[in-house]
Structures are given as structure tokens and as C-alpha cells.
Amino acid sequence: MTKMMNENMILAQRPDYKTEIAEILRSSLTPKRMQERLQDYHENDIAAALELVGKEARVGLVNGLILGALSVVSIGLYLFALKGQSAVMAFSVSLCIGATLLLSILLSSICGTVIPLIFKKLNVDPAVASGPLITTINDLVAVVSYYGLAWVLLIQILHL
Secondary structure, three states: OHHHHHHHHHHHHHHHHHHHHHHHHHHHOOHHHHHHHOOOHHHHHHHHHHHHHHHHHHHHHHHHHHHHHHHHHHHHHHHHHHOOOOHHHHHHHHHHHHHHHHHHHHHHHHHHHHHHHHHHHOOOOHHHHHHHHHHHHHHHHHHHHHHHHHHHHHHHHOOO
């Protein structure tokens, strides 16, 4: 039950975040705004795109750090105080979840920025094409990072 709850928290947390990033980016990719941002599109598009990706990555990192830290504390205390788990077990599981949230949010912000930019460069409407691809990639990243971190941290290192 706890594994299922943790997985649902990680997967269900991000769709709003990645959709919001993609929507903000799509609204900034209108032809008028794009021309304002990229005066000489052929020379400056890579620099402007990297600047935009870096900005969104920083926002994702800060959000991930905040939510990851809150989840480590709250889940750790919940498992320790209310479920009767040992402190090592409770905070190991919560650290795994917090690290996965941080990684998922950071990668969601990067994917939510890069994928619409790629579609815009390929002359495909980012509003239509990016949503399903971003969702699929982010869900795969979240599941693989959650189970990967759980395997490495909980099983290989702590032998829990």
C-alpha cells in the first residue's frame, strides 16, 4: 500500500506542473512574441533557447528542492510516528521519494521547455504535439527514477 501511495504521489504530482510549463511556453511561442525574443532567429535561436531552458531548469530545481524537502520531512515523520517504522527505514523511504520528486520536477521543467522548442523549430504546432510526448517522457522518467533510486538506496546501500 505504501509503495502504491508513493508511486501515485510522484506520478500524480507532475502533470499539472509540466502542463503549466508547456502552456506558458506555448503562449510565448506565438509568432509576434517569438520574433520579439529572437531578433535574428537564425543566429540567436540557440542562445535564446538555452537561456529559456536554463531559466525553467532553475525554477524546476527550486520547486523540486522545496517539494522534495517537504516530502522527506512529512513522509518520514508520518512513517516514523504514525506507522511505527524505525527512523532509518522511515527517513530512507522518504529520502527516496523526495529525491525522486526533485529529479522528476527538474526533468519535467526541462522537457516541458525543450520539446515545444523542438516542435516549433520543425514547424509543428507545439500546442498540439507536445502534450502527449511530454506526459509520456515525464511519466517514464518518474517511474524509472523512483524504482531506480529505491533499488539503489533502499536495497543495495541500506539492505532494507
